[in-house]
Amino acid sequence: MSEFGEGAIDSHCHLDFKHFDKDREAVLSRAREAGVVMMINSGVDLATNRKSLELAKKHDFMRATLGLSPNFLEGLSNQYLQSQLDFIKENAGQAVGIGEAGLDHYRCKDEVARNRQVAVFQKVIDLAKSLDLPLVIHSRDAEQQALEMVKDLDKVVFHCYGGTMDTMKQAVDRGFYISLATVVCRSGPHQVLARNVPLDHLLVETDSPFLAPKRGRNEPMNVLESVRLIAKIKGLSPSEVASATTRNLKKIYSIP
Numbered sequence: 001m002s003e004f005g006e007g008a009i010d011s012h013c014h015l016d017f018k019h020f021d022k023d024r025e026a027v028l029s030r031a032r033e034a035g036v037v038m039m040i041n042s043g044v045d046l047a048t049n050r051k052s053l054e055l056a057k058k059h060d061f062m063r064a065t066l067g068l069s070p071n072f073l074e075g076l077s078n079q080y081l082q083s084q085l086d087f088i089k090e091n092a093g094q095a096v097g098i099g100e101a102g103l104d105h106y107r108c109k110d111e112v113a114r115n116r117q118v119a120v121f122q123k124v125i126d127l128a129k130s131l132d133l134p135l136v137i138h139s140r141d142a143e144q145q146a147l148e149m150v151k152d153l154d155k156v157v158f159h160c161y162g163g164t165m166d167t168m169k170q171a172v173d174r175g176f177y178i179s180l181a182t183v184v185c186r187s188g189p190h191q192v193l194a195r196n197v198p199l200d201h202l203l204v205e206t207d208s209p210f211l212a213p214k215r216g217r218n219e220p221m222n223v224l225e226s227v228r229l230i231a232k233i234k235g236l237s238p239s240e241v242a243s244a245t246t247r248n249l250k251k252i253y254s255i256p
C-alpha cells in the first residue's frame with residue numbers, strides 16, 4: 001500500500017485549459033501513477049463546459065461539473081448567458097455537479113459588475129436546486145455573501161476556500177464541504193484553515209493550472225503534496241487524509 005492508501009482525488013481542476021494542450025495525456029498519466037485516482041474537471045463557461053464533458057467521456061477517472069464563473073461574464077449579452085444556462089441544464093445528466101459559479105470581489109471592484117455576478121450566481125443556484133445537484137462555489141473576498149445566497153441548498157462545495165474561519169464554520173455547520181487548494185503548501189492562513197476544518201468536511205484540489213504549491217503551472221499530481229501537508233498539520237497519516245477526502249467527495253457528488 002502506498003503512502004496515500006487507496007489514493008487521493010483532485011476535487012477541482014481545469015485540465016481542458018490551453019496550458020495543457022502540449023502534454024495533457026502525460027499530465028494525466030503522471031497523476032495516475034503518483035496515486036491520484038480521480039479528477040473533477042470544472043467548466044467556467046460554454047467552451048470549457050463542453051471540454052469538461054469531453055474529458056469525462058474520454059477518461060473513466062474523470063468527472064465534470066458545469067459552471068459559469070463570475071470571471072467570465074464581462075461583455076456577455078443576457079441572451080448568451082441564457083444559452084449558457086440552457087447548455088448546463090441540457091447536459092447536467094452527464095455531470096456530477098454544477099459550478100464553478102459565484103462571486104469574485106477580489107478581481108471585480110466595480111459595483112455594477114458585482115451586481116451582475118449576483119444575478120448570474122442566483123440563476124445558477126436556482127438551476128442547481130432544480131436539478132438537485134451539488135453546487136461548486138467560486139468565491140473570493142465574498143465568501144460570506146456567497147454563503148448567504150446558498151442558504152436553500154444542502155449540497156455545496158466551497159472550492160479553493162480562502163475566507164474567514166467564521167464563514168468556514170458556518171458553512172461546515174450547514175453540512176457544506178470546504179475544498180482547500182494546493183496553495184495551502186505556501187500559505188499560512190490556509191494552513192490555519194486546514195488545522196481547523198473538520199476532516200469529514202474537507203476536500204483537496206489543485207485548481208490546476210493555477211495555485212501551484214511552488215508557483216508555475218499546477219497539475220493534479222500536486223494534490224498529494226497538500227494531502228501530505230494537511231496530514232502533518234492534523235497529526236494524521238497521509239492515507240487517513242486521502243481516504244477521508246475521497247469518501248467526502250464521493251458522498252457529495254454521489255459517486256459510487
Ligand SMILES: [Zn+2]
Pocket residue numbers: 012013014042100207
Ligand atoms: Zn477553478
